[in-house]
Amino acid sequence: MNELELKYGCNPNQKPSRVYMEKGGELPFEVLNGKPGYINLLDAFNGWQLVKELKSSTGLPSATSFKHVSPAGAAVGLPLSEVEAKIYWVDDLKDLSPLACAYARARGADRMSSYGDFISLSDVCDADTANLIKREVSDGIIAPGYDEDALNILKEKKKGNYCILKIDPDYVPEEKETKQVFGVTFEQGRNNAVIDEKFLGEIVTKNKELSDEAKRDLMISLIVLKYTQSNSVAYAKGGQAIGIGAGQQSRIHCTRLAGQKADNWFLRQCPKVLELPFLDGIRRAERDNAIDVYIGSEYEDVLRDGAWEKIFKTKPSVFTAEEKREWLDKNTGVALGSDAFFPFGDNVERAKKSGVQYIAQPGGSIRDDNVIETADKYGMVMYFTGLRLFHH
Numbered sequence: 001m002n003e004l005e006l007k008y009g010c011n012p013n014q015k016p017s018r019v020y021m022e023k024g025g026e027l028p029f030e031v032l033n034g035k036p037g038y039i040n041l042l043d044a045f046n047g048w049q050l051v052k053e054l055k056s057s058t059g060l061p062s063a064t065s066f067k068h069v070s071p072a073g074a075a076v077g078l079p080l081s082e083v084e085a086k087i088y089w090v091d092d093l094k095d096l097s098p099l100a101c102a103y104a105r106a107r108g109a110d111r112m113s114s115y116g117d118f119i120s121l122s123d124v125c126d127a128d129t130a131n132l133i134k135r136e137v138s139d140g141i142i143a144p145g146y147d148e149d150a151l152n153i154l155k156e157k158k159k160g161n162y163c164i165l166k167i168d169p170d171y172v173p174e175e176k177e178t179k180q181v182f183g184v185t186f187e188q189g190r191n192n193a194v195i196d197e198k199f200l201g202e203i204v205t206k207n208k209e210l211s212d213e214a215k216r217d218l219m220i221s222l223i224v225l226k227y228t229q230s231n232s233v234a235y236a237k238g239g240q241a242i243g244i245g246a247g248q249q250s251r252i253h254c255t256r257l258a259g260q261k262a263d264n265w266f267l268r269q270c271p272k273v274l275e276l277p278f279l280d281g282i283r284r285a286e287r288d289n290a291i292d293v294y295i296g297s298e299y300e301d302v303l304r305d306g307a308w309e310k311i312f313k314t315k316p317s318v319f320t321a322e323e324k325r326e327w328l329d330k331n332t333g334v335a336l337g338s339d340a341f342f343p344f345g346d347n348v349e350r351a352k353k354s355g356v357q358y359i360a361q362p363g364g365s366i367r368d369d370n371v372i373e374t375a376d377k378y379g380m381v382m383y384f385t386g387l388r389l390f391h392h
Contacts (some may be wrong), residue, residue, distance in 0.1 A: 006041075118163075131148075131153060214357070
């Protein structure tokens with residue numbers, strides 16, 4: 001198949017719409033079920049590149065959850081702790097495969113943003129992963145293949161219309177890529193930068209001690225950023241992205257947004273949140289929304305009289321700012337990647353509040369000395385990679 005007609009482009013008024021191979025040849029994917037949309041395919045192709053690189057870099061099955069051409073989460077297939085299984089709503093599913101663990105992590109890091117996602121998997125989708133996906137609100141999936149049972153499970157989603165794509169894992173695109181904006185054609189070389197331990201570059205701080213796990217998490221954060229709309233910053237811990245700040249004009253706003261998401265990820269693990277007395281039968285999306293509001297500054301929206309009764313069996317007490325800060329101070333060993341240099345030390349100050357101990361950024365600011373000094377103040381390890389990772 002050389003060409004695929006789409007329902008419409010980014011919006012319903014943008015017709016006609018199609019994808020095709022400009023120089024002939026076959027499209028590098030098959031549609032096994034459903035009908036992909038324009039944005040679906042943008043998410044699918046970016047997501048596939050991300051998980052393929054994660055698998056290549058770490059050797060572990062990988063998954064990502066994409067929304068609007070940026071990842072909401074990405075992870076490798078490490079086992080889940082009891083608490084992680086609970087906050088990702090998979091504690092009722094026992095002995096998950098590594099690939100299923102990867103998607104549980106990718107989906108669970110920011111469940112609000114992952115609602116209605118497009119999924120990318122590095123490996124053949126198995127039944128464990130399909131059963132996990134089956135009960136989530138998702139628009140589609142791309143993977144290099146599917147077990148028969150997994151394919152049958154996924155075909156039942158969305159009344160049989162769930163979008164299922166099979167990618168050719170051996171496909172290599174041309175070295176030059178083009179796009180059109182306002183009738184003008186842009187051309188550039190593909191970003192073929194290989195993100196591995198060598199890519200991390202030079203440690204510029206006094207502290208130069210870090211574990212293999214910390215290096216892995218730094219590489220995960222940078223691979224995530226390679227396919228995130230810029231400006232962007234990603235926090236990672238335990239083999240997954242825990243907070244992604246995408247598409248911000250200011251670097252500090254990226255750091256704050258990603259840090260807030262990382263904080264939310266850790267706050268959800270607090271016993272006070274884990275023990276929230278939800279009504280029986282409340283839907284996942286409603287629980288996710290209630291938790292997000294409860295741990296935020298607008299908690300009264302779910303605790304005021306007339307509201308909490310629709311969500312909880314009994315009225316929870318306020319999660320005070322002091323309680324939250326006390327809990328967040330327990331989060332340590334977080335890795336942070338930035339797709340461009342930190343212009344000021346304020347980014348490091350904000351990162352510290354979310355438990356960041358390891359940083360990888362290109363370097364090259366006229367205030368690098370101030371940024372390094374701030375990192376040294378907290379005993380952080382900071383790499384200068386020397387290479388920007390903008391993506392648009």
